[in-house]
Amino acid sequence: MLDREKENHLIDKLLINDNKAYDRLVRDYSSKMYAIARRLLRNESDAEECLQKSFIQVFKKIERFRRDSSLDTWLHRITVNYALMMLRAQKKQQTTSLEGFTQHYNEYGERTTFTNNSGNNLESFFEQQETQMSINEFIRSLPEKYCNVILLRDIQELSTKDTAEILAISEAAVKTQLHRGRLLLKALIEQQAE
Amino acid sequence: MIKESSMLMIKRLMTRYVPGMLTCKEVDSFLFDFHEGQLSFTENLKFKLHISMCQDCKTYLQNYEKTIRLSKEGIKIAEPIEKIPEELLQVILKSRIKK
Numbered sequence: 686m687l688d689r690e691k692e693n694h695l696i697d698k699l700l701i702n703d704n705k706a707y708d709r710l711v712r713d714y715s716s717k718m719y720a721i722a723r724r725l726l727r728n729e730s731d732a733e734e735c736l737q738k739s740f741i742q743v744f745k746k747i748e749r750f751r752r753d754s755s756l757d758t759w760l761h762r763i764t765v766n767y768a769l770m771m772l773r774a775q776k777k778q779q780t781t782s783l784e785g786f787t788q789h790y791n792e793y794g795e796r797t798t799f800t801n802n803s804g805n806n807l808e809s810f811f812e813q814q815e816t817q818m819s820i821n822e823f824i825r826s827l828p829e830k831y832c833n834v835i836l837l838r839d840i841q842e843l844s845t846k847d848t849a850e851i852l853a854i855s856e857a858a859v860k861t862q863l864h865r866g867r868l869l870l871k872a873l874i875e876q877q878a879e
Numbered sequence: 880m881i882k883e884s885s886m887l888m889i890k891r892l893m894t895r896y897v898p899g900m901l902t903c904k905e906v907d908s909f910l911f912d913f914h915e916g917q918l919s920f921t922e923n924l925k926f927k928l929h930i931s932m933c934q935d936c937k938t939y940l941q942n943y944e945k946t947i948r949l950s951k952e953g954i955k956i957a958e959p960i961e962k963i964p965e966e967l968l969q970v971i972l973k974s975r976i977k978k
Contacts, residue, residue: 707972707975708972711968711971711972712968715963715967715968715971716962716963719963733967736963736967736971737967737970737971737974740971740974740975741974741975744974744975788904788907790902790903790904793891793894793895793902794894794902794903794904794905795887795890795891795902795903795935796903796935796936796939820949820950824950835950839947839950839951840950840951860911863911864910864911867943867946867947868943870946870950871942871943871946874942874946874949875942
């Protein structure tokens with residue numbers, strides 16, 4: 686990525702509609718933006734569409750870019766936002782619910798419902814390639830709020846603060862939704878392993 | 880080797896009589912912060928003490944951590960291409976002219 690001075694120079698050129706600057710912007714940043722989109726979306730063609738649409742947003746909004754974050758961060762956010770929008774549009778109404786996967790406890794506070802005690806079997810199940818492939822589908826079958834935080838925090842490895850900002854929710858909500866999403870995902874995997 | 884039923888009894892007695900000994904339910908409420916490394920020193924000790932005595936919670940914690948690891952690895956299968964095809968770059972650049 687460019688250093689701040691070069692980045693400012695590039696932005697100045699973009700603002701005066703310099704064709705070479707646009708060419709450089711697209712060539713220098715598209716690989717990283719594509720990688721972000723590809724991790725969030727199901728397949729390559731969705732990621733390509735996301736890349737294209739994100740750049741359209743960039744071209745439209747560049748005049749309003751206030752330089753309070755780096756260009757790299759700004760492009761990252763636009764890509765993530767567009768990918769989440771695409772995911773929302775694709776999401777089926779029927780998603781997996783937490784109901785039925787809730788833990789129950791007896792009067793001593795001990796677990797009374799434990800779906801999987803076969804630690805070793807689960808261990809090997811976790812290592813299977815098919816499990817790794819289906820995890821993508823499991824994540825995307827989660828309710829939107831859980832799916833989004835898992836994609837941003839666990840997959841994109843954004844901070845809680847950045848995730849909260851992108852999703853326009855509090856940091857506390859990010860933590861709660863992330864934990865519930867992980868538990869639901871865990872329960873889905875365990876159910877599959879049985 | 881202590882039998883599972885004896886372990887359960889010891890855990891139950893400790894939960895009842897040892898001050899600060901966590902129940903499975905309390906372990907669940909600490910799970911997220913434990914994974915994030917955000918428990919205090921004392922909370923961390925209590926958490927680990929419970930895990931060391933409770934096979935169910937141990938498995939529960941292991942599967943929670945495996946789930947997170949698997950999420951990351953599962954997504955990594957879809958490795959991004961290193962170079963974006965020239966045709967796609969051209970389509971993107973042309974869309975600017977249309978705007």
